[in-house]
Amino acid sequence: MDQITRKAYAKINLGLDVIRRRPDGYHEVKMIMQTVGICDILTFRKSGRQDGAVTLFLDKKELPCGKENLVYRAAELLTRTHGLRDGVEITLEKRIPIAAGMAGGSTDAAAVFHGMNELFGLSMSLQEMKDLGVGIGADVPYCIQGGTALSEGIGEILTALPSPPAAYLLIAKPDIGVSTKFVYENLHADRLQSHPDIDGMVQALERGSLEGIVSRMENVLETVTVREYPVIQTLKDIMRRGGALNALMSGSGPTVFGVYKTREAAEASRPAVEKSGMAKEIFVTEFV
Ligand code: ATP
Numbered sequence: 001m002d003q004i005t006r007k008a009y010a011k012i013n014l015g016l017d018v019i020r021r022r023p024d025g026y027h028e029v030k031m032i033m034q035t036v037g038i039c040d041i042l043t044f045r046k047s048g049r050q051d052g053a054v055t056l057f058l059d060k061k062e063l064p065c066g067k068e069n070l071v072y073r074a075a076e077l078l079t080r081t082h083g084l085r086d087g088v089e090i091t092l093e094k095r096i097p098i099a100a101g102m103a104g105g106s107t108d109a110a111a112v113f114h115g116m117n118e119l120f121g122l123s124m125s126l127q128e129m130k131d132l133g134v135g136i137g138a139d140v141p142y143c144i145q146g147g148t149a150l151s152e153g154i155g156e157i158l159t160a161l162p163s164p165p166a167a168y169l170l171i172a173k174p175d176i177g178v179s180t181k182f183v184y185e186n187l188h189a190d191r192l193q194s195h196p197d198i199d200g201m202v203q204a205l206e207r208g209s210l211e212g213i214v215s216r217m218e219n220v221l222e223t224v225t226v227r228e229y230p231v232i233q234t235l236k237d238i239m240r241r242g243g244a245l246n247a248l249m250s251g252s253g254p255t256v257f258g259v260y261k262t263r264e265a266a267e268a269s270r271p272a273v274e275k276s277g278m279a280k281e282i283f284v285t286e287f288v
Contacts, residue, residue, distance in 0.1 A: 002046070004119045007039040008111035009146065009288055010102040011139075012169070012250040012257050015196045016219040018189045022154075026138075027184055030198045031151045032161070032205075033142050036169060036257075037285035040108055041093040042071070044115040049087035052079045060094040070105040074112035074136050081132065082122055090115075097173035097281045101180075101251030103139045110143030130158075146288070150202055161202060165210045168266040168286050170239060170258045171250075172279035174231045183252040186224045196220065214246040214259050225253040231278050232256055238276055242269030 014032040021027050047055060054075040056065045066072060071092055079088070090112070096104040113129040116122065124132075126144065133140035138155035150159040196218035204212025226233045232249050235256040239247040243265045244258030256279075260266040266284045273282055 004044045004115050006042050006044075006111045006115045008042055008096075008107040008143075009035045010038045010096045010104060010107060011143065012036055012102065012171070012255075013219060014164070014213060014217055014248075015198050015201050016221060016251065017196045017198055018187060018192070018220050021189050026154045027187075027189065028153065029151065029155060031155070032198060032201050033149045033151050034164065035146045035148075035288040036102075036171070037288050038096055038102070038171065038283055040096050040104065040111070042108065042111045042115055043091040044112075044119045045089050046119065047087035047089045050085050051087060052084050053087040054079060055087065055089045057089070057091045058094065059092070060098070062098065063092075063094065070109040070136055070140075071112055074109040074133070074140075075116060077132065077135065078113065078116045078120075078122070082120070084120060086120065088116065088119070097255060099177055099179075100173045100255040100281075101178070101249065101253045102255055103143055103251065106137045106139040107143040109133065109136045109140050110146075113140075113144055130156075148205065148287075150198070161205045162208065164205060164213050164287055165208050166286065167210055167245075168260045168263045168284065170244065170260065170266045170269050170273065171283045171285060172235055172239075172256050172273050173281040174229070174235060174254045174256070174279045176229055176231065176254050178225060178229065178252060178254045180252040183221050183224045186228075187221060189220075192220055192223065194218075210245070210259075210261075217246045217248045217259070219249050219251075221252050222249050225249060229254055234276070235273065235278055238272050239269055242272050244269060
């Protein structure tokens, strides 16, 4: 096997609650994670070098290609942990919006675990990969698992859930940068007025009720981001007026997604978002 290609899918949060800030500064969360059909593409090949070197090729200038890239860090961690002599060359084709709240970096790192496991015949189980992956980032274990999941703790306690019924998504990334660190630092978990009904959403997923799911879509991080960046609320309103069953910000933002019954409905809502000029990166996709 000379070369392996893997798709790294983005995620959205159908619900996101923060329970408390732990004494060590991490936030304890309770989130419903959902893989969606926007993906990066990673290609892995052995470089022929015998020094265990990691080389990363990128098609986006704005991303680092050294140690700050999560792809590089995941590949180096695997090389070190497994004492690999063979060097690896990785090509990353970036399509997921960057710093968007869609776990772009984490899902790339997850693809490195799967891709190198196969290329080098490492025989790691899913659990072994997830245990190593949390060292790269809190969302990496979920991205290794994928699908629909309840995520607790700092993101490392995962419970697989049934997929939601088929629905379509309009996803728009406003042209602003939102730092995850800023959002969490400005969240007052102890002063939140309301908390999302995550348990109710889990039950709705188990019942296969799209109505039960969309009626519980809520993200406590909006209490920080919407105040700071009103464009997020405006995009949600445009999507709802345009026929979305509901609309929400994903993760720490700024990406907004609307959920629609049909692909036609999602497509019909797209021109209003385009016309607003608030987002250049716009996608119609579905749950994976
Ligand atoms: P999350 O939803 O996990 O908070 P995000 O979607 O908000 O993630 P990313 O796209 O993962 O954010 O990017 C956050 C930062 O991480 C970027 O500013 C970038 O410099 C850095 N980064 C490192 N590696 C990657 C990668 N492979 N893809 C994207 N960003 C990366």
